[in-house]
Amino acid sequence: MDSITDKIWHHLDANAALQTLSTDSEKGLDTFEVQRRAKEFGPNAITRRRGKTRLERLMLQFHQPLIYILIAAGVITAALGEPVDSLVIIGVVLVNAVVGYMQEAKAAGALEALAQSMVTEATVLRAGTARRISAVELVPGDLVVLRSGDKTPADLRLVSVKNLQVDESALTGESLPVEKGEKTLPPETLLADRRNMAYASTLVTYGQAVGVVISTGDRTEIGRISSMVSQADELATPLTRKIESFSRTLLWAILGLAALTFLTGVLRGESAAEMFMAAVALAVGAIPEGLPAAVTVILAMGVSRMAARGAIIRKLPAVETLGGATVICSDKTGTLTQNQMTVTEILAGGRIRSLTGSGYDPAGRVKDMDAPDEALRETLLAGLLCNDARIEAGEAGTLVMGDPTEAALLVAAAKAGLDREEMSGRLPRLDTLPFESRHQYMATLHSRGPEAPPVVYFKGSAEVVLERATRLMNPEGTLSPPDIGRIRAEAERMASRGLRVLAMARKELPAGTRAVDHADVASDLVFLGLQGMIDPPRPEAVAAVQTFHRAGVRVKMITGDHALTAAAIGSQLGLGGSSCSASETCRVLTGMDMAEMADAELVARATETAVFARVAPDQKLRLVMALQSLGNVVAMTGDGVNDAPALKQADIGVAMGLGGTEAAKEASDMVLTDDNFTTIEAAVEEGRGVYDNLLKFIVWTLPTNVGEGLIILVAVLMGTALPILPVQILWINMTTAGCLGLTLAFEPREPGLMDRPPRRVDHPILDRELIIRIILVGTILLLAAFGLYEWELLATGDEAQARTLAVNVFVMVEAFYLFNSRSFTRSPLALGFAGNPWLLGGVALMMALQAMFTYVPAMNAMFHSAPVTLTSWVKAAAVGLVAFLVMEFKKKMRIGAGPAAKDHPA
Secondary structure: OHHHHHOOHHHOOHHHHHHHOOOEOOOEEOHHHHHHHHHHHOOOOOOOOOOOOHHHHHHHOOOOHHHHHHHHHHHHHHHOOOHHHHHHHHHHHHHHHHHHHHHHHOOOOHHHHHHHOOOOEEEEEEOOEEEEEEHHHOOOOOEEEEEOOOEOOOEEEEEEEEEEEEEOHHHHOOOOOEEOOOOOOOOOOOHHHOOOEEOOOOEEEEEEEEEEEEEOHHHOHHHHHHHHHHHOOOOOOHHHHHHHHHHHHHHHHHHHHHHHHHHHHHHOOOOHHHHHHHHHHHHHHHOOOOHHHHHHHHHHHHHHHHHHOOEEEOOOOHHHHHHOOOEEEEOHHHHHEOOOOEEEEEEEOOEEEEEOOOOOOOOOOEOOOOOOOHHHHHHHHHHHHOOOOEEEEEOOEEEEEOOHHHHHHHHHHHHOOOOHHHHHHHOOEEEEEOOOOOOOEEEEEEOOOOOOOOEEEEEEOHHHHHOOEEEEEOOOOOEEOOOHHHHHHHHHHHHHOOOEEEEEEEEEOOOOOOOOOHHHHOOOEEEEEEEEEEOOEOHHHHHHHHHHHHOOOEEEEEOOOOHHHHHHHHHHHOOOHHHOOOOOOOOEEEHHHHHOOOHHHHHHHHHHOOEEEOOOHHHHHHHHHHHHOOOOOEEEEEOOHHHHHHHHHOOEEEEEOOOOOHHHHHHOOEEEOOOOHHHHHHHHHHHHHHHHHHHHHHHHHHHHHHHHHHHHHHHHHHOOOOOOOHHHHHHHHHHHHHHOHHHHHHOOOOOOHHHOOOOOOOOOOOOHHHHHHHHHHHHHHHHHHHHHHHHHHHHHOOHHHHHHHHHHHHHHHHHHHHHHOOOOOOOHHHHOOOOOOHHHHHHHHHHHHHHHHHHOHHHHHHHOOOOOOHHHHHHHHHHHHHHHHHHHHHHHHHHOOOHHHHHOOO
16 A cells, blocks of 8 residues: 555546545445554654753753853852852853743744644545544545535545635645646646645635545645654754854954963963963953843844834744845735735726725725716626625624635625625525536526516636627627627736636526526626736835835745736736836746756746745745855745745744744744734844844943953063952943943834845954954053053052052943944934933943942952042043044044945944
8 A cells, every 4th residue: 555655646537546545436445444554554643753852952052152151151250269250140141041942942833733733523434434533543545525614634636526615825825715626637737736636734615525535644745844844954043153153253262362371471480370360360351241141132122122013033033033134035925915805907898997995995996987887887796796705894804704706896896886785685696506616607696576587697717708698788788799809808918917807797587587507608698897806915015025125135925826926916016126017027937847947047046036936835945945055044934834844944934923824833933913024024124123233232342351351461461460350350241231231222223224235144243343443442441441550559559449440441431332332333422312211321320330349348348349539430431431532533434434334234
């Protein structure tokens, strides 16, 4: 039986499929055969693959270079006899680990969600008896009965079909229910076009069928997707990669300077023990203890801001990642479009009219209805009455009960003032010919009163109607021979623009007729008109695409829909920029095209193509990987099970909160609460703001570490006492980071964030300009703190007072420099303080703590500080002011250097 996995089931006819599986078409499998196959193939469930244990996830939170530095700092400070400082540092490490663990714990359920998607029941025919069983018990060869509302329990080859329609959007991305049949298909038929197959997890929306199980569990299409999700790489985000690289560089620099300090002192004849302590002091000074906490707080602030704008972040680093996105791959239905079919064009009475409004909101009108037009009215009336759909208002919004295309016809009639309840009262339905795949039409018989002949309203494809039509209704209500060629050309024109076209017709039957059959509508129909509909783009999505293009972010649409529809929507959205506008047709790459391409060719084509249609799940994954191979930071949106592998592979996966499957949500990094593409634009803007604030903190805090490291190094080289002790360095680093630096997390977004290109992936956190800035401020700190330390020591002879002054210099420079760091291009006076009231509060709190550090006896004993005079405070403040003015002057010089200077983020 293992050979069944090699069969091309859609290419086998129904009888051959049954024979291959040794299944009786009337009785199904017998009990003993079911038991044997259950042992051979196992349960119809997706295998749960082992993930990381809770302990493994927790321990991995410590596997980062910067965390190694902090742990070392904690151990060293403990060895120095400073347990309080050691506990503070270790506390920072633990808090970061717990936050990271909690975020990752939420992301571990993708496979579980996929497995749960198959937990259902099925009606199966065994030993000639129909019974309801758990879908887990199904085996290959079982005969399964499908009815409206059922979830398909396994992959089936359909053997008997009656008006079956299946919603496959979760698996293929197809936005409309798919009509099914038994007819054999060519071997190369794509998954989304296999009309004789029903796949696990898809939903039966109409009709009924019998199918034979051909795959269960991991062998199903959804099982293959599960495997792809488990195999997709767990990508580090650009932020985590840069922080890791930065931390590793910082680690080696600190160790190198510490070793240099130790060796220099020993070679100069100093005590090895003293030089070791000096080296430790340098290491403690150079470590940015507040950085991990700052990263967490700034990202958490981004999470809060994004949540307020409709984007729920599941993994902290994803906050910043989206801001660095260079490509956004978006699903079409419900994200770029409204997921509400809308009639946009009507041909009736020889005239073409457009309709305003969109979706299932009846607000709108039929344009150019300046004179009575009986053909137009009858076209709309046919769509209204030959219709089984209902539109209801629910708590979550408008609900469509039935086919979305029929719902669109109801709304179109309402826009012309036709009320369904009123018209159904005037023309009550007598009989119905429901839609069937083999006929491709629907017809309803309506009474017009006891004396008048009843009328049949008929809707179907243009070809089906035109081959039956012998007359055409004119605007005056008169009848004339139809111009079949012109009507067919108009239908093809509509279809070429991505519209789904339905033709309307009518026919009077003899008085007294109470039923209608297919023979009654086989000929002599009166052609009324055509209605063309499409799931239109969200107006706000069009604006968002333009914003992304201006921001240097390319938007690509990946959909399971047909190429013509995809091209039409892509053109209306302007996805390809000037090469793909509303007046031009977008170039489309189909899944079939991609299947024939080598990886190198796909990489080249993926770059230049904006619209991808009829794309299979594994092709979405391959497409994301192709874009990433060029160094792109790829954001991927999706809502279906079929999107889960690509969502996980992407640098940031974005799932739909309203219409998305649990599998998509669990595989994602971010969930949109409103399923709106413009929310992604807001999230990108927030992400860029988060990166800016993080960069501002790094550029603000590192000069202190540079200055502290240099002051220790210079003291060793000169053979003098340390101007600042290790415990005082820890005080500076921890208090200023918390009181001053973290206020930068509350900085509002600067103007023009979406007018600049995204950061290059290979661009380091610190470029040449920022490194110069850090060194310049660090040098000011070195010269001022060392110089004033020596001055105070000469004047008073009190080492504790001199060191206190040096510490105050560091704090004052950091406080003044904080205002410089709010923007790398704009003056703090231009920024004002209304946007970030936390700033002044943080400075005030820091000054209060520094006063305690200076004057409270307990603090003097703990930190070896001493009270100083007002003159000392003035000296420290003067240094801070000088540093502020120097950096503002440098900022103006840089801005004056030309436009290129303004390209730097922030």
